[in-house]
Amino acid sequence: xxxxxxxxxxxxxxxxxxxxxxxxxxxxxxGSKIFPAGSMCYLNEQTYLQxxxxxxxxxRFWRFVMxxxxxxxxxxxxxxQPLNKSVAHFLSAISNPRERLNCFLDSLVLDAxxxxxxxxPVFVDLDQQTFRGTxxxxxxxxxxxxxxxxxxxxxxxxxxxxxxxxxxxxYNGMEYFRCKQNCGxxxxxxxxxxxxxxxxxxxxxxxxxxxxxxxxxxxGDTVGFYLDDAVTRGVAxxxxxxxxxxxxxxCPEEEASTxxxxxxxxxxxxxxxxxxxxxxxxxxxxxxxxxxxxxxxxTKDLAxxxxxxGVNSVVQISLDKENSVTGTIRWIGCxxxxxxTMAGVELDEDKGVSDGEWQGxxxxxxxxxxxxxxxxxxxxxxxxxxxxxxxxxEPTAFxxxxxxxxxxxxxxxxxxxxxxxxxxxxxxxxxxxxxxxxDAALFSLFSCTSVLDSMLFKPSLPPDEHIQKxxxxxxxxPLRQNGFVAAGNVMxxxxxxxxxxxxxxxxxxxxxxxxxxxxxxxxxxGIEPLLKLQSGRLKEQECYxxxxxxxKQEDLVVPNVQQLVEHSFLSSDLKLVEIPxxxxxxxxxxxxxxxxxxxxxxxLELDITDLLLDSPRECFVCGxxxxxxxxxxxxxxxxxxxxxxxxxDPCCRQAHSHYQxxxxxxTKLHIPEEFRRGHHFGGLRVLREKLExxxxxxxxxSHYVSFVKYGPEKENWMFFDSMADRHGWSGPPKPxxxxxxxxxxxxxxxxxxxxxxxxAKYLEMPVAALAMEQPRDMEGVAKRLFCxxxxxxxxxxxxxxxx
Numbered sequence: 001x002x003x004x005x006x007x008x009x010x011x012x013x014x015x016x017x018x019x020x021x022x023x024x025x026x027x028x029x030x031g032s033k034i035f036p037a038g039s040m041c042y043l044n045e046q047t048y049l050q051x052x053x054x055x056x057x058x059x060r061f062w063r064f065v066m067x068x069x070x071x072x073x074x075x076x077x078x079x080x081q082p083l084n085k086s087v088a089h090f091l092s093a094i095s096n097p098r099e100r101l102n103c104f105l106d107s108l109v110l111d112a113x114x115x116x117x118x119x120x121p122v123f124v125d126l127d128q129q130t131f132r133g134t135x136x137x138x139x140x141x142x143x144x145x146x147x148x149x150x151x152x153x154x155x156x157x158x159x160x161x162x163x164x165x166x167x168x169x170x171y172n173g174m175e176y177f178r179c180k181q182n183c184g185x186x187x188x189x190x191x192x193x194x195x196x197x198x199x200x201x202x203x204x205x206x207x208x209x210x211x212x213x214x215x216x217x218x219x220g221d222t223v224g225f226y227l228d229d230a231v232t233r234g235v236a237x238x239x240x241x242x243x244x245x246x247x248x249x250x251c252p253e254e255e256a257s258t259x260x261x262x263x264x265x266x267x268x269x270x271x272x273x274x275x276x277x278x279x280x281x282x283x284x285x286x287x288x289x290x291x292x293x294x295x296x297x298x299t300k301d302l303a304x305x306x307x308x309x310g311v312n313s314v315v316q317i318s319l320d321k322e323n324s325v326t327g328t329i330r331w332i333g334c335x336x337x338x339x340x341t342m343a344g345v346e347l348d349e350d351k352g353v354s355d356g357e358w359q360g361x362x363x364x365x366x367x368x369x370x371x372x373x374x375x376x377x378x379x380x381x382x383x384x385x386x387x388x389x390x391x392x393x394e395p396t397a398f399x400x401x402x403x404x405x406x407x408x409x410x411x412x413x414x415x416x417x418x419x420x421x422x423x424x425x426x427x428x429x430x431x432x433x434x435x436x437x438x439d440a441a442l443f444s445l446f447s448c449t450s451v452l453d454s455m456l457f458k459p460s461l462p463p464d465e466h467i468q469k470x471x472x473x474x475x476x477x478p479l480r481q482n483g484f485v486a487a488g489n490v491m492x493x494x495x496x497x498x499x500x501x502x503x504x505x506x507x508x509x510x511x512x513x514x515x516x517x518x519x520x521x522x523x524x525x526g527i528e529p530l531l532k533l534q535s536g537r538l539k540e541q542e543c544y545x546x547x548x549x550x551x552k553q554e555d556l557v558v559p560n561v562q563q564l565v566e567h568s569f570l571s572s573d574l575k576l577v578e579i580p581x582x583x584x585x586x587x588x589x590x591x592x593x594x595x596x597x598x599x600x601x602x603x604l605e606l607d608i609t610d611l612l613l614d615s616p617r618e619c620f621v622c623g624x625x626x627x628x629x630x631x632x633x634x635x636x637x638x639x640x641x642x643x644x645x646x647x648x649d650p651c652c653r654q655a656h657s658h659y660q661x662x663x664x665x666x667t668k669l670h671i672p673e674e675f676r677r678g679h680h681f682g683g684l685r686v687l688r689e690k691l692e693x694x695x696x697x698x699x700x701x702s703h704y705v706s707f708v709k710y711g712p713e714k715e716n717w718m719f720f721d722s723m724a725d726r727h728g729w730s731g732p733p734k735p736x737x738x739x740x741x742x743x744x745x746x747x748x749x750x751x752x753x754x755x756x757x758x759x760a761k762y763l764e765m766p767v768a769a770l771a772m773e774q775p776r777d778m779e780g781v782a783k784r785l786f787c788x789x790x791x792x793x794x795x796x797x798x799x800x801x802x803x
Contacts, residue, residue: 019147020048020063022080022086023104024097025798026687030073036095038104040067040088041075042147065150067092086114089140093150093188103190105797108411108450113189116153121368122419123193124155124185130193130416131161133354134369136169136177141186150677152186159355159368193417195368217248223269225250225262234262236269238353249353251374312425314727315345319371325351326382327372328426335373343376346424348482367420405469406477409456412448413480418710419755421483422447422718428751429479431722432487434510439490439722439751440706441513444695444793446476446712447720451582451694451795455525464524467496471520487749497524513697513704513791514545514586530584532577534613535784540577545584545791550596554582558771560601561693561792564588565611566644570631575613581799583608583691585792599770599786602763604714606691606794610644614670615689619648621655625671628652632664691794698788707756707785714764719781724752758782 019042024345028035041064060077081104083091090113101111116122116135124133137154156179157165165185169177177184217223221236238249246266275513307317311329318324321399327343331344335358344356344363352372356364366372374712413421422428429439446451455473474489491507497519498506506516521527521544529542548568569575583606588596610617617626626646633645633655646669647655656664696707705721758779762770775783 018045018085019043020045021067021083021085021148023083023091023101024075024079025101026079028075028079033071033073035066035073036097038099038101040083040092040100041065042067043074043081043486051231075298077415078156079760089149089151089320090189092148093152095188098395099190102797104452106411108409108453109189111733112194112411113151113153113192116189116194121195122153122155123195123368123420124157124161124187125191125193125284125416126161126164126185128416130420131164133161134158136179136184137186139176141171141176152188152189153192154184154186155192156180157183157185159357217266217269223248223250224727225264225269239266309343309376309379309381311760313379314382314426315343317345317379320352325349325372328424329379330356330366332376333363335359341376342373343379345372345374345379346370347372348484350352363522365420404478405473406481406737407473408477408481409479409748410480412446413449413710414448414709415716418448418718421480422710423755424483425725425750425752427483427753428720429475429485429490429722430487430751431749432491433508435487435490435494436704436722437511437513438494438516439719440697441516442475442490442703443479443720443722444697444706444708447479448708449694449795449798452527453482454527455521458525458527466527467493467520467524470496477768482698483753484751510702514547514584516586518544525753530582531580533574534577535575536573542688545586547586548588550588556597558601558767559597561585562606564600565606565608566634569611570634574611576611577613579608579612579689579796580691581796583794583796585794586632587789587791595787598775599773600789601767601770602696602785602789602792604693604709604763606693607688608691609687609689610646614672616672617646621644621647621649621651624648624651627669627671628665629669630656630661630664633661689796691796693791693792696785696789696796697791698784699790699794700784700788704790705784706722707759707781714760717756717759717785718753719756719784720751720753722751723749725750756781756785759785762786 021040021042024035024037024039024041026037026632028039044065047062061074062077063072063074063082065072083104087104087110090110091100091104094103110609116138118135118138120135122133122135124131133155135153136156137152139151140149141152142150153634154169154177155165156169156177157163161183162180163182165183165186165187168181169175169179169184170457171186176186215234217239222233223236224233232252234250234252236248236250239246248264248266248269249267250262250264252262258378309329311332313329314326315329316324317324325347327345327347329343330346333342334340335342344358345352346356346364346366347370350367350369352366352370354373355368356362356366356371358373363373384762392782407600429443431439456468456476458468470489470493474492475485478485478489497516522529529544531543531546533543533546535541543775549566550564550567550571564587566587609615617629619626625648627649629644629646630652631645652666656662657668694709698705698707703723705719708718708720710716710718759782762773762782765773770786778786
C-alpha cells in the first residue's frame with residue numbers, strides 16, 4: 001500500500017508544492033472522536049517527503065489535518081486512498097462522508113462530472129424525486145482553509161422542477177448565472193445524473209444570454225407557413241437557435257408519414273392567432289393537393305394491411321425522407337388543441353421534444369427528449385419486425401434486428417434514474433433463441449454496477465477487440481443510455497463466442513451463465529480471476545465463480561447466503577487469499593431441477609472477514625484479536641448459527657473447559673505483527689470486510705431471469721425477464737415456452753423490467769414465518785427470488801479500484 005501511494009504521487013510531488021489530499025476508506029476512531037469513512041484529510045508536501053525519504057524505518061502512522069474541522073489526527077496510511085487534487089475539489093463539495101466515499105468509488109460518476117460542460121442536460125435528485133435541468137455554472141462558491149475550492153454545479157430546473165429550487169442563480173449575494181426565481185440551485189456532483197448530449201443537441205445548444213430574448217413562437221403553438229409554394233398549418237415541435245437565427249421544427253398537419261417534420265426559419269412562420277382568412281389553405285390547390293391526397297390514401301392503404309396499433313406497440317416514424325425514429329406507443333387519444341387521434345410515443349433515442357408532457361398536461365412519463373406526439377396515422381409498425389408478406393419476422397431472421405452501436409460511454413444506472421431509463425415493456429435485453437442465460441447475466445453485471453467494467457476497457461488482443469467492442473458499444477452502452485438492447489446485438493456476440501469457443505452452439509443452444517462468464521472473462525478478454533482460494537496449505541487456486549458444495553444440513557431449513565458460504569468454506573477448508581472485487585456464488589443444487597433448499601434468504605451484505613487467509617480475526621466472545629479457530633464449535637448448537645468461531649487465548653481456554661469440547665481440534669491463526677504489538681498504539685480494532693449484493697440470477701423450468709438491486713433501500717429491487725411476453729404467436733394454441741428455437745414460432749420476444757418492492761417484506765420477515773410461507777402465496781415475483789435463486793453476485797467497491 002505504501003509503495004502504491006509513493007508511485008501515485010511521485011510525479012505530482014515533483015511538479016507542485018502544495019497539500020497532498022487523501023480520503024478515509026474505513027471508520028477511524030481517534031480519542032473521543034470517530035472519523036467516518038469518506039472523511040478527507042491532507043498533509044503538507046514537505047511532511048510527505050519526510051515520511052518517504054526518511055532514513056529511519058518507515059511508519060504507517062502519519063499525522064494528517066482533517067478537511068472537515070482542521071483538527072489533527074494520526075492515521076494509518078493503509079486506510080487512506082490518495083486523491084488527485086482535481087478530484088479532491090469535486091469531492092469536497094459533498095458534505096456527507098458516506099456519500100462522498102460512494103462517489104469516489106464510482107469512478108464513472110467522477111469522470112462524467114469532471115468532463116461536464118455548460119448547457120449540458122442533467123437529472124437532479126431533489127427530495128426523493130428526479131427533475132430535469134441544465135448546467136449553467138461549474139465552479140467554486142467558497143474556499144476552505146485546506147486550500148480546496150469545492151466545485152458546485154449551478155443548475156436551472158426545468159419542466160416539473162420549475163419553482164422547486166431556492167435561488168435565481170445567486171449565492172450569498174453573488175450572481176453566478178441567471179434564471180427565474182426559485183428555478184436555480186447549487187449542487188455537488190453526486191446529486192446529478194449527467195446526460196451525454198447528442199451531436200444534434202450540441203449543434204443547437206447555445207450559451208444562455210444575459211438578457212431574456214422575446215421568442216414569438218413556442219413549442220406547441222399552431223403556426224402557418226409556406227410549403228411547396230402553398231400555405232399550410234402545422235404544430236411547432238421544437239424552437240432553437242442556429243447561430244444568430246431562430247429555427248422552428250414544425251409537424252405539418254396534412255403531411256403524409258414520409259414528411260413529418262420541417263425545419264423553417266422563424267421569420268417565415270406565423271402564429272395561428274395572426275393568420276388571416278387570405279392565409280387559409282384552399283380546399284382544392286390543384287395538382288399538388290391531388291398528389292398529397294394520393295400519398296395520404298396510399299399510406300392509409302398500407303396501414304389497413306398492417307397489424308393494428310395500440311398502446312405498447314413498437315412503431316417507426318419518418319421525420320423526413322432520410323431520417324426515421326423508432327419507439328413504443330405509450331398513449332393514444334386527443335390532445336387539447338386537436339380533434340385528431342394522436343399517439344404519444346416513447347422514442348428509443350433522444351430525438352423527441354418532451355418527457356411525455358404536452359402544454360402543461362402529462363399524458364405519459366419517459367426520459368427527457370424521448371417523448372413525441374404525432375398523429376396515429378403517421379405511425380407504422382416497426383419494419384424491423386416485418387417481412388415482405390407483412391407478417392412478423394421469423395426468429396431465424398433476427399440477425400437483422402438490432403439497435404445502433406453507441407460509442408459514448410455511460411455510468412451504471414442508479415436510484416430514480418435507473419427506474420426512469422429501465423422500467424417498462426421492451427426494456428432491458430431482448431431475448432431470442434435460448435439466450436435467456438446470457439441476457440440475465442449481462443443485465444445483472446452491467447445495468448446498475450461498474451464492478452466489472454474492466455471487461456469493457458481492458459486492452460485486449462487484436463483478434464478479441466471485436467468481441468469487446470460488441471459488448472461495450474452494442475450491449476452495455478445502449479442498455480445504460482436507452483434502456484433497451486435488441487436481440488440482434490446479443491446474437492452478434494453469440495456468433496463471435498461460437499467462433500472463439502470450443503462449443504459450436506452458443507448461438508442456438510441453452511447454456512449455463514457460468515459457462516458463458518468463464519469463456520468471455522478467461523479465454524477471450526483475459527481478465528484476472530475474480531477469486532483466489534487456498535485449501536489448507538495447498539497451492540493457491542483461481543476461479544471466476546464459486547460453486548457452493550455442502551452436505552444436507554438438517555438444522556438449516558431456510559438458510560441465508562452468509563450461512564451457506566461459511567458452511568461451504570469450512571467443510572472444504574477454504575480461505576480467500578484476498579478480498580475479491582466481485583464474488584459470484586452458485587447456490588447448492590443437484591442439476592437445474594433439484595434444489596437442496598426450498599428457500600434461500602438473500603444476505604444483502606456478505607461478511608467475509610473470517611473467510612480471509614492470514615487476516616486479523618476477532619474473538620467472537622470478547623472482541624479481542626483472535627488467536628485460535630475451532631471448526632467443531634461452528635457446528636455446536638450452543639453457539640450462534642452464523643459466523644465462524646475463533647477465540648483469543650483466554651476465551652478459548654474458557655470455552656473448551658467444558659467436557660464436551662475438550663476433544664475439539666484447534667487451528668492456530670496468523671496474527672499480523674502490528675496487531676501483536678497493538679497495545680503500543682492504544683489497541684487495534686479488527687475491521688469487518690463486507691461485500692454488497694447487487695444482483696441475483698434465478699432459474700425456473702430452464703428459464704433464467706434476474707433481480708437487480710438499483711438503490712440502497714431494501715425496496716430498491718427490479719426484476720428483469722428477457723422473454724416476459726411475446727408478440728405474433730401463430731399456429732394452434734400451445735403453452736408458451738421460454739425456449740424459442742429457430743423457426744418454432746413467428747414473432748418476437750418482449751423484454752420487460754418491473755419494480756418489485758414487495759421483496760423487502762420477506763427480507764424483514766422472521767425466518768420461522770418465512771419457512772411457513774407458501775411460494776404460491778408470496779406477493780409479486782418475490783417467490784422467484786427466494787425459491788429459484790441460482791447465482792448471487794456481490795461486489796466490493798473499494799477493491800474494484802484495483803482491478
